[in-house]
Amino acid sequence: MNTTPLYRQLAHHYLDAIRSGTLKTGERFPSIRLMMEKHAVSLSTAVQVCRELEDYGVLEARPRSGNYIRQPDNVPKPVPPAPLDTGVYVGIHEQVSSVLKAGQRANIKVNFASAYCAPELYPLKILQDHMIKALRQDQQLLGKPGSTCGNLALRNTLARRALTAKTNVSAEKIVITHGATEAINLALRAVTQPGDTVAVESPTFYGLLQILESLSLRVLEVPATAHSGINLFALEKLLLGPEPIRALIVIPNLQNPLGSIMPDANKARLVQLCAEYRTVLIEDDTYGDLVDTDQPLSTLKHWDRTDNLIYCASLNKTLAPGMRLGWISAGRWHERVEMLKHTQSRGCETLSQLAVSAFMKTPSYERYLRRLRKTLTQQRQQMSAAILRYFPSGTCVSNPRGGTLLWVELPPRYSSMMLFQEALKVGIQISPGDIFSNAQRFDHFVRIGCGAPYSPRIDEALATLGQILKNQC
Numbered sequence: 111m112n113t114t115p116l117y118r119q120l121a122h123h124y125l126d127a128i129r130s131g132t133l134k135t136g137e138r139f140p141s142i143r144l145m146m147e148k149h150a151v152s153l154s155t156a157v158q159v160c161r162e163l164e165d166y167g168v169l170e171a172r173p174r175s176g177n178y179i180r181q182p183d184n185v186p187k188p189v190p191p192a193p194l195d196t197g198v199y200v201g202i203h204e205q206v207s208s209v210l211k212a213g214q215r216a217n218i219k220v221n222f223a224s225a226y227c228a229p230e231l232y233p234l235k236i237l238q239d240h241m242i243k244a245l246r247q248d249q250q251l252l253g254k255p256g257s258t259c260g261n262l263a264l265r266n267t268l269a270r271r272a273l274t275a276k277t278n279v280s281a282e283k284i285v286i287t288h289g290a291t292e293a294i295n296l297a298l299r300a301v302t303q304p305g306d307t308v309a310v311e312s313p314t315f316y317g318l319l320q321i322l323e324s325l326s327l328r329v330l331e332v333p334a335t336a337h338s339g340i341n342l343f344a345l346e347k348l349l350l351g352p353e354p355i356r357a358l359i360v361i362p363n364l365q366n367p368l369g370s371i372m373p374d375a376n377k378a379r380l381v382q383l384c385a386e387y388r389t390v391l392i393e394d395d396t397y398g399d400l401v402d403t404d405q406p407l408s409t410l411k412h413w414d415r416t417d418n419l420i421y422c423a424s425l426n427k428t429l430a431p432g433m434r435l436g437w438i439s440a441g442r443w444h445e446r447v448e449m450l451k452h453t454q455s456r457g458c459e460t461l462s463q464l465a466v467s468a469f470m471k472t473p474s475y476e477r478y479l480r481r482l483r484k485t486l487t488q489q490r491q492q493m494s495a496a497i498l499r500y501f502p503s504g505t506c507v508s509n510p511r512g513g514t515l516l517w518v519e520l521p522p523r524y525s526s527m528m529l530f531q532e533a534l535k536v537g538i539q540i541s542p543g544d545i546f547s548n549a550q551r552f553d554h555f556v557r558i559g560c561g562a563p564y565s566p567r568i569d570e571a572l573a574t575l576g577q578i579l580k581n582q583c
């Protein structure tokens with residue numbers, strides 16, 4: 111039975127026709143009414159087909175005239191890798207570091223740059239109690255080094271929880287890490303050499319760009335949208351191109367900063383494409399557990415049949431940023447990752463692993479997550495409404511189905527870097543759009559974190575940001 115939604119089957123049908131040249135550039139695309147008639151589908155299915163094709167970059171809506179075919183060449187251009195070894199510092203690392211440093215130097219009263227929840231939303235007391243219990247049970251705990259791969263009880267708990275997201279990983283092949291940051295570093299070190307090319311979504315989390323640059327890897331950016339994540343059409347073109355792409359890092363669920371969730375069919379296709387082109391897929395599942403629904407999202411790992419994927423995840427956004435816990439399941443690269451982890455930092459601290467494992471095994475962990483998701487949904491809605499109220503007209507705000515982040519598009523004449531600098535002067539921190547790409551094309555975007563409960567102070571800070579923007583033009 112074909113489980114792909116009807117609208118996606120139809121979109122792929124038209125995509126094939128465009129690829130094969132049956133439908134030509136500049137040609138008018140069948141109207142919604144005609145599609146409804148020809149395929150016996152509802153209005154909403156026909157509209158979804160057009161949306162999907164727009165996301166692939168092959169359809170262009172012209173006001174009062176209908177939809178027209180665009181040449182696949184017209185999909186947003188990937189950003190070429192920055193040259194290496196020129197003797198001149200060209201990467202984004204310096205820019206990101208100076209933005210982060212400026213934020214630390216300033217006297218920040220309201221921080222919209224953080225992707226974490228406010229500390230009071232995390233189950234700190236419960237974790238402290240579990241820590242005390244663990245120390246009582248083993249009074250020599252702090253005197254013993256942990257194992258390189260991490261505590262087996264926690265690895266078992268994580269493997270069992272992953273099953274609910276239809277992700278099959280063996281506890282023996284999990285390595286506990288210092289957050290997703292270390293997991294991704296290890297994954298890249300396991301499969302690449304300096305000078306290799308690695309593709310990422312564009313825009314993407316600036317921390318990934320920093321890691322890539324610090325490992326002397328060349329970065330290729332593949333366009334992504336808030337609607338369905340990475341553009342597979344653009345990716346396939348790149349994979350077909352002359353430059354071998356050694357690895358691809360994708361955040362399939364609640365992408366940072368877009369908030370996109372890849373549809374299952376795209377996840378399956380992405381995994382298949384990477385296997386076909388021998389590009390190692392590195393999955394960054396930092397936010398998956400923060401989706402609004404209690405129904406877990408599928409991972410890319412779920413669709414992997416060829417062991418061509420390294421799965422990385424974090425507990426820092428969902429449970430306790432102060433514990434810095436994450437994990438990696440590297441499949442056939444497990445032994446190499448274990449060796450690299452040992453040489454890089456040895457095992458992570460046992461006490462926090464025991465406390466987290468003990469809590470995650472109880473039913474109250476699911477209850478806690480449910481509460482957190484509800485709270486975040488409300489916070490995002492309140493922030494989004496205030497942004498639309500205070501920011502210049504023409505501002506658009508993403509509408510993610512979970513997580514702590516909003517991606518805000520300002521009218522193109524506004525600069526988020528200028529907003530960042532002016533806002534710092536009054537103690538407000540934001541993430542300017544340009545740090546999410548090497549391409550300097552997101553200056554009219556801002557990432558706003560919604561991890562803190564809405565309050566008069568936050569409302570006032572958003573009003574101030576709106577006023578600073580209005581003074582710009």
Ligand SMILES: Cc1ncc(COP(=O)(O)O)c(C=O)c1O
Binds near residue numbers: 291
């Ligand atoms: C998409 C993504 N990946 C990785 C990280 C780093 O995660 P960690 O704090 O677990 O190292 C972050 C942090 O914001 C992130 O947003």
